[in-house]
Amino acid sequence: MKLMVINGVNLNMIGIREPEIYGDITYDYLCDYVKNSTSCDLEFVQSNHEGDIVDAVHRAHFENFDGIIINPGAFTHYSYAIYDALKSVKVPTIEVHISNIHNRETFRQTSVTAKACVGQMSGFGIAGYVYAIHAIKDIVKSKI
Numbered sequence: 001m002k003l004m005v006i007n008g009v010n011l012n013m014i015g016i017r018e019p020e021i022y023g024d025i026t027y028d029y030l031c032d033y034v035k036n037s038t039s040c041d042l043e044f045v046q047s048n049h050e051g052d053i054v055d056a057v058h059r060a061h062f063e064n065f066d067g068i069i070i071n072p073g074a075f076t077h078y079s080y081a082i083y084d085a086l087k088s089v090k091v092p093t094i095e096v097h098i099s100n101i102h103n104r105e106t107f108r109q110t111s112v113t114a115k116a117c118v119g120q121m122s123g124f125g126i127a128g129y130v131y132a133i134h135a136i137k138d139i140v141k142s143k144i
Helices: 027-035 050-062 073-077 080-088 127-143
Strands: 002-007 041-046 067-071 093-097 119-122
Touching (some): 002 027, 002 127, 050 067
Parallel strands (some): 067 093
């Protein structure tokens, strides 16, 4: 199974940015943890630029990825461009957040992009990525 893991704005700064919320692990550690937790073929994309994330979503469609795991970062709360990109492809997508966005500042509690996804994992730390992979695998298997 071929999955794209897309991480948005400021995810490259985990381990530095607000460790009381995101922990002290690095982005490289997150990627290694997720890779070592599954036998799926994973491609990781991280960008602080909205258009790059839109391009990655489109590429997941054209390159026949089986699923997308996306943590849009702060783009979650206002990016209709990423929402439209996710809606335009037929690739099952699960949104992931390291922290529980529903238990944070009011502006973080709204996800524009989740409405374009089949589900959301929030508040499970980096294990949420692995849970999302298991969910995508179940979704894909149920379509066969």
